[in-house]
Amino acid sequence: MTDDDDALVDRGWMVVDLPDASIVHAVGERLRTQLCTDLGTTLERLEDYHALVADDTRHLEVLGALATVFWNAGLGLEIVRRNLPLFQRLVGLDLHVQTYPYLRAARPRCPQDCTGLHRDTYYGASPFELAALVPFTDITAASGLRVISGSHTEPGTAYPFMQTQAADVAIGSLRHRLGFPYAPRTLDPGLDRRAEPVTLAVGQALLFGLGLVHGGVENTGATTRFSADVRVANSLAPVQWARGVRADYYTPLCSAPMTRLARRYPTDE
Numbered sequence: 001m002t003d004d005d006d007a008l009v010d011r012g013w014m015v016v017d018l019p020d021a022s023i024v025h026a027v028g029e030r031l032r033t034q035l036c037t038d039l040g041t042t043l044e045r046l047e048d049y050h051a052l053v054a055d056d057t058r059h060l061e062v063l064g065a066l067a068t069v070f071w072n073a074g075l076g077l078e079i080v081r082r083n084l085p086l087f088q089r090l091v092g093l094d095l096h097v098q099t100y101p102y103l104r105a106a107r108p109r110c111p112q113d114c115t116g117l118h119r120d121t122y123y124g125a126s127p128f129e130l131a132a133l134v135p136f137t138d139i140t141a142a143s144g145l146r147v148i149s150g151s152h153t154e155p156g157t158a159y160p161f162m163q164t165q166a167a168d169v170a171i172g173s174l175r176h177r178l179g180f181p182y183a184p185r186t187l188d189p190g191l192d193r194r195a196e197p198v199t200l201a202v203g204q205a206l207l208f209g210l211g212l213v214h215g216g217v218e219n220t221g222a223t224t225r226f227s228a229d230v231r232v233a234n235s236l237a238p239v240q241w242a243r244g245v246r247a248d249y250y251t252p253l254c255s256a257p258m259t260r261l262a263r264r265y266p267t268d269e
Ligand SMILES: [Fe+2]
Pocket: 118, 120, 214, 215
């Protein structure tokens, strides 16, 4: 099932059929073949990855190598570029795209692979930023992808957090670069019961604003959940373009002629 644009505004999230799903299938296949090379074995389906990598340290190494391939080939940006009319309709003609999108793999019964419910505006993100969660495996209710509808309109007092220091995440470390915070702001675990599961088929995407409470909770299914989340923002929105250890957190993708004209105006006038 897919949603109309009002769902994004009112609920804070929507499910879309990507106009060009072929790029997602191609990227998934690229990831699968890369894993075969890196692991030195055959992997028929990304869903079965957990059967090959049970050790957490090894998993982090493998996912880090895979994410590096994903980043170096600009695959996240390519998914957005090939579906540009969708993103321009929702976000505008002037777009920045996250340079190093988060590649995620949540193995069954491995809560350590998951971010848990969170609100990215608690980590310096802006509610103007859109996240596109693009799965490379089908996501069922058991996969653990959850959202709290309408939470993007609620104040911080509705979602108090406890800040801790993650023992296994240093600033700039691989785990940090893979999208795990070094100082997690943990929401009340009881919220998990209020969060609704989102189901997605490969070729669809979950789009949401970063003020929404969302996250990957424990995957209780039988297969590994592989996805990328790619942030897209209007270049003219009040967004912090450089962030954390990344001066190039965002890459400009496209702009309207009038914006390009305006950028030529001398800054000392
Ligand atoms: Fe997030």
